[in-house]
Amino acid sequence: MPARPARPTRSVIGAASTRPCTLVVCRGCCCGNTAKYPGYDHAWQLERLRAAAAASGGSVAVRVTDCLGPCDQANVMVVQPSGEGRRRGGRPAWVGWSMGDDATDEILRWAEAGGPGIAAAPAALELQFIETPGERTRRRTRR
Numbered sequence: 036m037p038a039r040p041a042r043p044t045r046s047v048i049g050a051a052s053t054r055p056c057t058l059v060v061c062r063g064c065c066c067g068n069t070a071k072y073p074g075y076d077h078a079w080q081l082e083r084l085r086a087a088a089a090a091s092g093g094s095v096a097v098r099v100t101d102c103l104g105p106c107d108q109a110n111v112m113v114v115q116p117s118g119e120g121r122r123r124g125g126r127p128a129w130v131g132w133s134m135g136d137d138a139t140d141e142i143l144r145w146a147e148a149g150g151p152g153i154a155a156a157p158a159a160l161e162l163q164f165i166e167t168p169g170e171r172t173r174r175r176t177r178r
């Protein structure tokens with residue numbers, strides 16, 4: 036019986052190979068909107084995330100983007116795996132209702148521990164995971 040060919044290893048090319056765990060923070064129409072969420076300091080959350088990224092020595096990055104789409108679950112944040120996390124099979128995790136110190140603390144702890152593919156997400160944070168817009172589309176087309 037011939038030997039099975041070895042499974043190819045995942046490779047990440049170029050700059051993505053050294054990419055840090057990245058927090059993509061939605062600040063579109065609803066997320067970060069003080070009129071919609073008047074009791075929450077959105078600027079302070081972003082400041083905390085950026086300070087943690089600066090203190091991480093390059094292992095965590097923060098990006099701000101316009102509307103990510105699931106506005107009914109604002110504030111939305113995406114935790115993208117690092118290059119190493121991606122090689123280990125990590126995929127972006129979409130987190131809804133990511134307001135408040137507890138959610139921010141858990142997101143930061145997870146990112147600092149390595150994020151998707153490297154560290155398990157905190158159980159409480161997993162309860163806030165949301166389906167991505169692309170997952171909804173794929174599910175509808177499979178019916």
